[in-house]
Amino acid sequence: MKAIQHISYGEISESIIFSEIEKPTINKDEVLIESFAVSVNPLDIKVVNGKLKGLGKYTLPATMGYDVSGKIVEKGENVSNLNIGDEVYAYVAKQGSFAEFVSVKENIVSLKPKNISFEEAASLPLVSLTASQVLKRGKLESGNKILIHAGSGGVGSLAIQLAKAKGAYVYTTTSTDNVEWVKALGADRVIDYKTEDYKTIVKDADMVLDTLGNEYTEDAFKVIKNGGKVISLVGPVDKETANRMKLNFFAKLYLAWKRRKVTKQIKLKSAYYSLLFMRANTNQLNAVTNLVETGKVKTNIDKVFPFEDAINAVLYVDKGRTKGKVVIKMK
Incomplete structure (x- = not known):
């Protein structure tokens, strides 16, 4: 079968190729999905650029991709909640969705929302699960105020909708061109970061979703109330996460030094800070399915590329200027 693989770390155009690989076999707890659509995420770019080598073991060549939607064509003997022919979508916990067929454990696969296309469904898993887990970790409630950075991005656009579904008041930042869309x-x-300073507008927020890192992580504490929460996708590793990673003393010491400025801000505001590593969660994806089917959450697709043009889809995301998600149509 055909697949998109990365063969080296570095520039996208030199590091990914079309490959002919063996069709996967499934074990008793897995289903085989015929891919109809997949989506490209900034995570894919980081993997190819080698920025995540320290967080996982990657054996090259490796098939790219984490999001998939399609139909089940085979199922293992222990699979009881899914059937052959079901239209499904999933965040593939192990890399490898950019292929004609994908094997996935049953417990991380959800039925596709009935009212959207395969392309729309493929745009949802990673970003909706990330947004869901951020809001859960921050314990966002109705009436809370939240600042969501980069509201036109994949995670930001979903987080806005999920936060509103919870009854929160949402501030978000974006560029001039995207203000009306957001x-x-x-x-x-909606704060136009080209003409406005969000730090003078947002006051006493209950929570900040930090998707930008660097000074934005530190400045998040300036706009939260005492006891507020900052949940980051790109900031320094917090103490609790460092402990869960079972790192040695010297690694923990280095991470503590890296987050020293954030630690100071946490103490000043009696705040909660956490770096989120998203994980596959069928229950949360099922909840997203319900929100999509009831019209409370809408998909946001910037552009759809045919499979034969998949490398250009990755290059397009690498530019960092997408509005919503970029999808590769496999069928």
């Missing part, structure tokens, strides 16, 4: 997602106050 307003349509339901944000209460």
Whole structure:
């Protein structure tokens, strides 16, 4: 079968190719999905660039991709909740969705929302699970105020909708060109970062979703209330996460030094800070399915590429200027 693989670390155009690989076999707890659509995420770019080598063992060549939607064509003997022919979508916990067929454990696969296309479904798993887990970790409640950075991005656009579904007041930042588009997602106050300073607008927020890192992580503490929460996707590793990673003393010491400025801000604001590593979760994806089917959450696709043009899809995401998600149509 055909697949998109990365063969080396470095520049996208030199590091990924079309390959002919063996069709996967499944074990008793897995299903085989015929891929109809997959989506490209910034995570894919980081993997190819080698920025995540320290967090996982990658054996090259490796098939790219984490999001998939399609139909089940085989199922293992222990699979009881899914059937051959089911239309499904999933965040593939192990890399490898950019292929004609993908084997996935049953317990991380969900039925596709009935009212959207395969392309729309493929755009959802990683970003919706990330947004869901951020809001859960931050314990966002109705009436809370949240600042979501980069509201036109994949995670930001889903987080806006999920936060509004919870009854929160949503601030978000975006560029001038995307202001009206982001307003349509339901944000209460859209801040044009090219003409406005969000730090003078957002006051006493209950929570900040930090998707940008660096100074944005530190500045998040300036806009939260005492006891507020900062949940980051790209900031320094917090103490609790470092302990869960079972690192040695010297590694923990280095990470403590890296987060020293954040640690100071945490103490000043009696705040909670956490770096989120998203994980596959069928129950949360099922909840997203319900929100999509009831019209409370809408998909946001920037562009759809045919499979034969998949490398250009990855290059397009690498530019960092997408509005919503980029999808590769496999069928």
